[in-house]
Amino acid sequence: MISSDELSGHTFEELSDYLDRGRTPADPSIDSSPECQTALSGMQRLRRTHRALLRRDVQRESEREESWVSSILQHINLEARAGRDIPISHPSPTARLSVTEGAVRGILRAAGDNVPGIIVGRCRLDGDVANLGAPITVRVDATVMEGENIPALADQLREALYSALHQHTELSVAAVDITIRDLYQSAAPRRRK
């Protein structure tokens, strides 16, 4: 893995191993990095969801193809980077307040993961986020569980994303575009021979 894929000097595999070990022994270089912490939170949520899905599939005696999980993990890792500074207003002329783009993407992913039946894949903020008041568009790709009502879930997700953005930023959100890229289908039960 090349260095540009690293978060605060740690590869995705190192962060994954750290989670596997229950974050022990404590690694200060990971624990003191907000980018690593954001990535670990996203990875942990995805693991929980994935385990629940696997349990359901195992009950149906099936195996799950895991490339989509790897793809989501890659997005978590990429999006945890600090990115641009998004300004927060304050009346004092000496104040310079901001929230990082990585922190906002992390909270958007968390808000999306809290909507049952949906898993956020990729999350992007398009537009001049560094300019207070400039219109921006949020673009999210997601996977929906088989059997769910996609338009209704997309509405729930959009509402959750708007709510998180409104709570933590002063971004002028022109649109939240959601694309359902995948449908998570539980494998069909095996036929008895």
Place this chain on the structure above:
Amino acid sequence: MSDTPAPDLLTDQLDEAVLAVPGVDALYSAAPLVATVIASVIATTVEAVTGRPRVTSSVYVAEKKTGLEIAVKIGVTLPYAATDVSRRVHDAITERLDQTGNPAVAEIAVTVARID
């Protein structure tokens, strides 16, 4: 500027003030890369000499011609809002500076680096 505490004491006081703000659950080093490397070398040296880890402050304070430049990088815990917490952190720093001699301030930069 008058009665401004020594930088180490001031940064320790600001660390304490920032961590006391409701919603702040982490304080990350806000120092520029060069300063971080120097601090790391000093910490390693102190550890080697004393056998004890040196506790370093996270709030970064630099004395410039126009006044103090202060930078702080925080993690915010839900359900607190990053916007509100960052403003309260700024105000807590201002209040603490008032108590320590009201030095001239060029800039107070507060960055929310994680929300969890």
